[in-house]
Structure formats: structure tokens, C-alpha cells
Amino acid sequence: MTKTLKRSVIAMMLSASAAALAIAEEQKAPAGAASESARVSKPHWAWQPAYQPFAPNVQNKDWSRSSFDAFVLSKIEARGLTPSPDADRAIFIRRATLDAWGLIPTPEEVAAFENDKSPDAYEKLIDRLLASPRYGERQARFWLDLARYADSTGFQNDNTRPNMFRYRDYVIKAFNDDKSYAQFIREQIAGDEIAPGDQDVLVATGFLAGYPDNSNSRDLVQRKYQITTDMVDTVGQAILGTTVGCARCHNHKTDKFTQKDYYSLQAFFANTAFDEKVPARKGEVEAEFQKEQAVYNEATKAIRARQKEIIDSVREAALKYHKERYLTDSRDSIFKPKDQWNAMDRWVNHRLVAVTDDTALAGFLRYAADDKTAPEHSEEIVKKAEEYQKLTQELRKFQTLRSNKGSLNYTAATELGHSDAPPTHILFVGNHEKPLDEVQPAFPEGMTTEAPDIKPTATSSGRRTALADWLVSEKNPLTARVFVNRVWNQYFGKGIVGTVSDFGKAGDKPTNQELLDHLAFTFVKDGWSVKKLHRSILLSATYRQSSDYREDVAKADPENKLLAVFPRKRLEAEEIRDSILVASGKLNEKIGGPSVFPPVPTNFAGGGNFNQDPAWTVSKDPNDYTRRSLYIFTRRSLPYPLLETFDMANAQQIHSKRDVTTTPLQALTLYNSELVFQWSQALAGRVIEEAGDNEAAQLDRLYLVLFGRKPSEPEVKALHAFLDQHQKTIAEKAENGKLSIAVPVTTKAHFVDPLRASAFVDLVHTVVNSNDFVYRF
Secondary structure, three states, X not given: OOHHHHHHHHHHHHHHHHHHHHHHHHHHOOOOOOOHHHHHHOOOHHHOOOOOOOOOOOOOOOOOOOOOHHHHHHHHHHOOOOOOOEOOHHHHHHHHHHHHHOOOOOHHHHHHHHHOOOOOHHHHHHHHHHHOHHHHHHHHHHHHHHOOOOOEOOOOOOOEOOOOHHHHHHHHHHHXXXXXXXXHHHHHHHXXXXXXXXXXXXXXXXXXXXXXXOOOOOOHHHHHHHHHHHHHHHXXXXXXXXXXXXXXXXXXXXXXXXXXXXXXXXXXXXXXXXXXXXXXOOOHHHHHHHHHHHHHHHHOHHHHHHHHHHHHHHHHHHHHHHHHOOOHHHHHHHOOOHHHOOHHHHHHHHHHHHHOOHHXXXXXXXXXXXXXXXXXXXXXXXXXXXXXXXXXXXXHOOHHHOXXXXXXXXXXXXXXXXXXXXXEEEEHHHOOOOEEEEEOOOOOOOOOOOOOOOOOOOOOOOHHHHHHHHHOOOOOOHHHHHHHHHHHHHHHOOOOOOOOOOOOOOOOOOOOHHHHHHHHHHHHHOOOOHHHHHHHHHOXXXXXXXXXXXXXXXXXXXXXXXXXXXXXXXXXXXXXXXXHHHHHOOOEOXXXXXXXXXXXXXXXXXXXXXXXXXXOOOOOOHHHHHEOHHHEOOEOOEOOHHHHHOOOOOOOOXXXXXXXXXXXXXXXXXXXXXXXXXXXXXXXXXXXHHHOOOHHHHHHHHHHHHHOOOOOHHHHHHHHHHHHHHHHHHHHHHHOOOOOOOOOOOOOOOOOOHHHHHHXXXXXXXXXXXXHHHEEO
């Protein structure tokens, strides 16, 4: 343990001891002795220091396997209940693999665990899961939900953000490397200040840069305010678990956040801009992008050159027209001489350059050609506008040649080389055109009296570093509490605080505050190690319990808040798709890289040929079609259909917790999806190859692949009955001249009876649609 960490832990213990002593003294005092003012001023429970509570006394002292189990058990025993017995090993490894990796285990992995009689069999399993790169992919998905990750900007244009995959890959690597959560937060908030020039850290600021963005906005001052608002709200919800955003227009109705608090937090980001064109290190991805893009560039060279000639002939007038279309307060900065720019002027003009290209300047041609009253209107300008439009249409024909895999740049936060920041004002009802008092960077007064330690540099204000340091300091109890609660929610389906992004008075109270504080305190003591936290949960007696229904628990604890039974859980969208790919043997396990475009239904977003649509240009490499769902391009206006049906995260906003809906569309999607059926054909072929011609062995293998177990006797009877009946149905269709069969996809097996083989494909497809597959138990 480092000296700094030791000091942090000691400080937390001292604060906790002082708080505990004060509570004890208050309890000793006569009734009414405590002053009303003291009770009113007592901080909300979530804002009080985390402490290490004493482990409770329990009757079943041999049950615990992790340090927190006793806290769970004490609540169970207090209700006169007992924990559930351990789940059998096949169920446990499927559960743990899905939770840690987001994928089902292989039959061989299940068998190895079932046959491992060593006393540390569970430890070896969990350590293997946590050591795999798949762990980082799974954990990244949860964080990317909070970071409102997308590969496009949203709004009406929904422009592609070709650099954002680098932020996604940073998150994956951070979890796989077990980067300290404290450092993880610091890099995402202030990577450009703490490690200037280091691409591996700078890309972390993609956390801030993921805001939905309207490049067509004509009020750049308002746009700055909206972007800063998004950053503050994201930090508030994702890291602090607060609804601080409610204080943007008025003092918070329930929590002690004032408008001054809100805009004081905004002041930390007042000088923050983003550079989307920082040259990236040349590697395999960049080389491939350059190679593909060179083909497009060569094929369109003449068209693009002529377009540039047309724009160059009117560039000065077009740029003036483009600038004049911005609103008054934006124009005040845009037309100001550069040597007179202040911090706000720098931000506005940086933004102007970022959203201005020749396509934007072409708007002048349309205006001058269409508006006959315009002073620039002429026969010549009409001809130029018409030619430019024809060239644009011609250029679209080459869309399939254009690379949609990556870029040569990365996106990073920047303070534009200056340390002075634009002023931040409290805004009347949140209206940026009605500024009130100016405020300086400060932490919420209801949480702390600490002043930020801001150390400007020659090129940056230092404000975000000060904020980041406070977020992960021992004086801020929320960050650790909120994160461990999110991890608990991941494994048990509901957080100790059910409202995982609202630890305020309007949010849920913790079902077991001592458990939450123990987890938070231990998390910090262990150096903010995320893997240690996951390991303690995965190896706990609480996590190992069976999910079998118990009447006594259902009556005493219908919401299962006590966790006397392990909670069943519907798989998330990505788990369903990825596990089908694993089962079929199709999953491409490549890690990282640019987002991919698998095929989509022909009626996607109203139909059209998406091989020629820039909104969804299907990847050229078929291997991309079976990448993990994490790598599918996230276009805000066009979510990938199969994932959207099963409640994927909404990338338009901070997504704190996945919805779990049950709709007919979900069953219809799995049943009618051409992709799912193709994967079922592949799975049928795999089963036949691995099990041979014996039908009983095939059914056993199918269940081992999908569920990690063999079918029960009643299931076997039902499966055989399905095959017999379905084979007759297919044969009857053949007699009516409507024979159309789909056989297992395999190069090795020979089908003695194609009709039986086709029935087996439909059986596989049906079993993939079962609850046993889309739930983990």
C-alpha cells in the first residue's frame, strides 16, 4: 500500500470514528437534548464518509466465503431465513462466464470445472475469467453505457465520429489491465492536463467528447453552454451518482445542490474544447485505412479537384456568407480580430473551424443561385451551383470505395494552449442569454467546504485536474460508493441502492448500508482495484447460491432484497447475440479496432440499399459480421435492430441501467431473423459434427453447448416429439410441391435423411429461442 493510500484510509477511518462517536453521544443524550439545527445540518447518508463497519454476528459462521458475506447473511437471518444451497457447478460456471465475459462457456470448460476436485477449483475458474481479454470487453460495455458512447453525433445529420473507437478500446484495456479506478477517472476527466502528448491517455478524454452534437448549430455560444452542460451532467450521474443536473435551472428540490453549485461545477469545464484531428500513431489500423482510402481518393480525384476549384472561385464570399449566418453573440467573436480574442472568442472560433469545410461553404452556391434578389446572383453562379450539385451526385456513386474503418486521427480534450478560461455565470432558469452572478470553480457546498487546488499551466487552466483529484479523494465518499453499487447491480440485478445513478434523497435508500460501506471502504483500501472487487463478489457465498424458487423466501422477501436466493436475470442484448455466435462457432474474437457494420434487414430505417448508403455501409470483410456486439457501429439515429429489440443502451443519453422488457417482438425477432436462422444452421452442423449420427448424442450435445447441461428425460421426449412431428410437416409440404428445406451447415457430415436434418435445424432454432437460453440462473 502506498503512503498516499495509507493516509487516505487512515483519514477515512478517523472521519468514520468521529462520526460514530458523535452518533453514540447523541444516542446517550436525553430525549430532546439534540438541537433541531444539528439534526437539520446532518449530511445526507451518501455524503457522509465511508467507513469500515464491524462485521455483524451471524449464526452460520461457516457460510461466508468473502469479507462481505456476513453483512448479507445477518439480514437474511434477521428475517428468520437461511441462504440457499450452492448452485450446481454447471449452472455456476454458465452464470459466472456470462456475468464476467458476456458469453456462454464451452462444454469443455463446463466439464473441466465439474471434474476439478481441487480445493481451489472456484478460485482457478474466477481467476481465469478475470485474466481473459473478454472480461475487459464485458466490463467496458457497462461503462460505455454511462459514457453515452456512440460512433456518431446524433441530431439531424448524425455525422460519423470515426475516432471514437479509440476511446472504446481505451476503456477495454483499462479494465483488462486493472487500471486503478481512481486513475481511470482522472484520465477521462483531465488526461490532456495530466499527460500532455501521451495518446494512450489523451484518448481517455473521449469520455467528455461523447456528447450528442449538432454541427449545424448557428448559436455557438449556446452550443458551448450545451456541451458544458452535458459534461457536468455526465460526471454527476456516472461518477457521483447524483442528479446535480436538476440544479441547472433552479435549486435542487430535494438535495442540497444550488444553482451556484451547478454553475461552479460547470466552471471546471469552461475552457474545455476538443480537437478531433490529432494525428494518431501509425499502426495496422491506420495503414489499412490509408490503403482503402487511397483507392477512393484516386477514383474520385478529378471530381473532388473540380469541386475544390468551384469553391475556391467563391471561397472568400462563401466564407463571409457562412460566418454571417451565425447569431449575433457568435458573430461578435467570429468577426473580432484575432489579436483581440479572449478565452470565449478562442472557443467560438475553434468551434467554427471544426464545423466548417467545403461542403458547408457550398451552401453559399445554393443561396446565390436560388435567391435572384441576392447581390451575388448571376448566370455564372447558377452554372457553378448546378455543376457542383452534379459533381456531388457523381461522388456518391463511389461511396462503396470509401473506407469506413477508422481514421488517421484521434479526439482529445484541449484548452487551446491557454490557461485563462471564459467566465461562468449562474443563468436565470438555465437561459444562457440571461446571465446572473459570475462564479468560480468550486465543489458543491452541501458536500464539502474544501476549496479546489487549481494549478494552471502555460497551456491549460488546470481546472479539470483539480476536479478529477477531488472526485477520487478520500474526502469524497460518493465515487467509491456509486461504483461498487454499480458492480453489485451488474451481478445481482439490483443495486444495494436501487437507483444506481441517484444517491440523493429522492433516490432509493440502501437495503444494506453497512454492506455498501464495507464494499466502498474495501475498494479504496485495495487501491481502487476493480478486479479485486469483481473477484470478491464472484467467489462469495452470496453469489454462489442457487436460484431455485423458495416459497419461504417469496413470502418473507418478495422482491428478494435480502438475496436469500440468487436472482435470475434475462441476458442483455449483446449477451444474446454474442452467445448465439459462440454456440454456432462463428464468433470472431478479434479485440478492438474500428467499429464494424454487419448486414441489416432490407427494410432497415425504411428500406434502401445500405451498401450504398453512408448511414450504414455494410463492412467489406465478412469476418466483421460476426464480431462481438461491442464493436458494432453505434449510430445514434439508427440503432442496430437485433440489439435494439432486446433493450440495448440508448446512446442519446447517460444510460444507467438496462431496461428489461418482454415483448412479442423479441420472440419474433429471434424467430424471423435471417441471421439468427443462419447461425442456427451453423450450430446444427457443429452439433452433428461433434456428436456424430446418434440422435440422442446430438440432443445431449446441443444442450451442453447452449445450457452447459444435458436435457432431462421430459425434455428428451419433447425434443423427439418435435422432430417427428416437424419431419412430417416438412414432408407434407413436399407432397404439395412446396418443399423448401434448410439443412445444417457443415462440410463434414452427410445427411442420410435430409428431411430429418432440416427438422433438426428448426429444432435448434427453437431451442435457441427458449427462456433457458436467454436467461442466466
